[in-house]
Amino acid sequence: MAAVDAFFVLWRDRLVESGFRAGCPMVAVAVETNDDARQLARSAAVVCARWQEALAALFVRHGLTEERSRRLGAFIIAAVEGAVIMCRAEQSTARSRQPPPKSTTCFSMPCATAPPVNPGPSRSPQPRDLVSSARRSRHALARPP
Template identity: 45%
Template sequence: MPSARTENGRSSKQRMLDSTVALLQQHGAGAVTVDAVLQHSGAPRGSVYHHFPGGRNALLLAAIRQAGDEMSGAIEAVCRTAAPREALERVASLWRHRLASSEFGAGCAIVAAVVDNRANLPEADHAIQEIFTRWQSAFADLLVRSGYDEGRAGRLATMTVAAVEGAVVLCRAQHSTEPLDDVLAELALLLDRA
């Protein structure tokens, strides 16, 4: 059975996923209710349980995976084609754009899933761990290809992901990209020294 399409071609399932990601980024997992997703997406009520028989939790888990795959794909692509400093700058540029275009209202959907409503969605733990591992692995692989030993590359990759994600939180709190710029400048110096 084909999905109902909107004028821009997105199915009701995709509209609901996109809306769930947006709600996660802007308001956290606690704000993601079936009603909020339906209102945000304009999808018909019956489509939730048709596409997501597990209801809210199935929708949240699918949205976490979608957001993780999108960001992982972007990070992996950058890390395959750029030197370490350029890769950092390109990832930071993605965040600057997201923060500015949302007037500092949208953060990381994956971080939101970790810190908000986690007890109500334990099945997301594995997906979240895999997503962060993909990000760290992409940076670690890039650093190994750039001459770092594996142990150091892994630690620097962990620090990079933690620092950038923390900077995004600070950017939202301060309504400024300055924290991200500061983190990027210090990470670049660290990579130069290493």
């Protein structure tokens, strides 16, 4: 769960450094697209799917089932994106420093206690991998899928 925590911290730091002007371009595109730019919404969906796959792979390597890993990946993406929106709206990171809700703690417990499942030669995605993916996604949003 350190990678997930680091991803939240990264966004919190970006928000503070930008005076709460920074935000995720994927959310902006998904929220602001209209019928004249449907390809942008499809591109945003592709970006979300890539992030979810990366997170799911991380969780599977740490002992969660594939189904639970996909659901948890979607939950974390929604939590990060929602946290960015809330912090921008409130011009504060106070909520992002609060302890996680019990459901998040329950999700993370198997990750903390289960050994990695067949880790093989590949490494787990790191926070920088998710950040790099987010940066690449900005460019992908400009292209149709």
